[in-house]
Amino acid sequence: MARIIVVTSGKGGVGKTTSSAAIGLGLALKGHKVVLIDFDIGLRNLDLIMGCERRVVYDFVNVINGEATLNQALIKDKRVSSLSILPASQTRDKDALNKENVGKVLEELGKTYDYIICDSPAGIEAGAMMALYYADEAIVTTNPEVSSVRDSDRILGMLASRSRRAEQGLEPIKEHLLLTRYSPKRVEEGEMLSVEDVKDILSIPLLGVIPESQAVLKASNAGEPVILDTESDAGKAYQDVVDRLLGDTVEFRFLTAEKKGIFSRMFGG
Amino acid sequence: MALLDYFLRKKEKQVTTASKAKERLQIIVAHERNNRNKQPDYLPQLTEDILVVLRKYIHVSDESFSINLDNKDGDLNVLELNIELHDEPTSTD
Ligand SMILES: Nc1ncnc2c1ncn2[C@@H]1O[C@H](COP(=O)(O)OP(=O)(O)OP(=O)(O)O)[C@@H](O)[C@H]1O
Ligand SMILES: [Mg+2]
Numbered sequence: 001m002a003r004i005i006v007v008t009s010g011k012g013g014v015g016k017t018t019s020s021a022a023i024g025l026g027l028a029l030k031g032h033k034v035v036l037i038d039f040d041i042g043l044r045n046l047d048l049i050m051g052c053e054r055r056v057v058y059d060f061v062n063v064i065n066g067e068a069t070l071n072q073a074l075i076k077d078k079r080v081s082s083l084s085i086l087p088a089s090q091t092r093d094k095d096a097l098n099k100e101n102v103g104k105v106l107e108e109l110g111k112t113y114d115y116i117i118c119d120s121p122a123g124i125e126a127g128a129m130m131a132l133y134y135a136d137e138a139i140v141t142t143n144p145e146v147s148s149v150r151d152s153d154r155i156l157g158m159l160a161s162r163s164r165r166a167e168q169g170l171e172p173i174k175e176h177l178l179l180t181r182y183s184p185k186r187v188e189e190g191e192m193l194s195v196e197d198v199k200d201i202l203s204i205p206l207l208g209v210i211p212e213s214q215a216v217l218k219a220s221n222a223g224e225p226v227i228l229d230t231e232s233d234a235g236k237a238y239q240d241v242v243d244r245l246l247g248d249t250v251e252f253r254f255l256t257a258e259k260k261g262i263f264s265r266m267f268g269g
Numbered sequence: 270m271a272l273l274d275y276f277l278r279k280k281e282k283q284v285t286t287a288s289k290a291k292e293r294l295q296i297i298v299a300h301e302r303n304n305r306n307k308q309p310d311y312l313p314q315l316t317e318d319i320l321v322v323l324r325k326y327i328h329v330s331d332e333s334f335s336i337n338l339d340n341k342d343g344d345l346n347v348l349e350l351n352i353e354l355h356d357e358p359t360s361t362d
Contacts, residue, residue: 193294
């Protein structure tokens with residue numbers, strides 16, 4: 001049985017696509033069969049972050065409309081053969097997706113893949129609802145910032161009431177907190193909510209903490225998910241997330257600021 | 270500037286904006302959760318019933334229909350129905 005995991009947040013721009021790409025690639029590198037689905041109909045970004053934008057021929061909506069088969073639309077990752085991407089359409093009608101046709105696509109994918117990662121659009125409307133509806137697990141991506149935390153809580157409400165699991169009275173969606181763009185220095189200075197603060201408020205288990213990192217922009221510039229940058233702190237933090245998803249107990253890293261010398265502290269940097 | 274910041278920051282430490290943020294979040298999140306959980310037991314059945322009636326007359330997909338019972342600060346409860354109408358003709362069978 002495939003694990004269907006939605007990467008969701010409510011608030012936009014918090015790092016869902018970055019996280020979907022890194023986690024999807026990380027799971028595939030561990031030998032699992034993974035498909036990444038871009039649910040952000042109309043925007044389409046995952047292909048860019050994955051570096052396969054020039055290979056998009058057909059998309060999710062083409063498959064839904066029967067204009068292409070799944071195999072025609074799926075793009076095989078050039079780095080890891082066990083990873084595929086199902087791109088979002090760029091221009092089409094957002095309402096193309098509904099529970100029934102999305103369910104069919106997921107069922108079909110579930111026959112082949114071990115992990116189905118759904119990159120959700122922002123918001124709490126129909127698009128985000130579609131992305132989370134069939135999920136078994138949710139990675140609630142949150143920035144340590146008031147509006148993001150509040151929106152994450154709303155998404156938790158939706159997971160608990162609007163998902164298939166909720167509607168059918170099944171075991172609830174397994175929720176994971178992924179705190180991204182974390183800046184230990186600012187936390188220590190009292191300017192940013194800490195991991196503990198966010199955990200206290202949302203009260204769901206912590207899956208990972210990804211530090212604010214320049215490596216993320218570099219990675220997106222290159223179309224190479226940041227988990228491939230094994231030297232970077234963000235890359236390492238995503239690797240830990242993958243290991244935890246696979247059941248390992250991994251200690252949390254990058255939670256405290258690097259201690260700088262007095263010299264660089266006084267003269268900036 | 271950096272030198273000045275360094276000394277100023279030491280002083281400001283006591284007034285942390287993060288703790289203020291946490292406090293505000295705890296209040297608003299508790300409030301919103303409370304509202305969410307207040308949905309009465311009859312709401313799912315009411316939703317089903319309303320849909321059955323609506324579908325006698327118009328085409329309504331699950332996605333174009335939403336129902337919400339909101340508690341607007343205090344004793345005012347608002348039952349909100351949202352039905353998106355598409356102009357396809359009705360299919361009455
Ligand atoms: N850990 C990080 N450090 C620095 N920048 C980051 C980090 N994570 C994400 N970003 C940046 O934040 C921006 C938004 O990231 P991303 O596109 O992944 O968010 P999203 O939640 O998918 O957005 P949307 O809601 O629009 O789909 C990007 O510019 C990305 O480079
Ligand atoms: Mg995105």
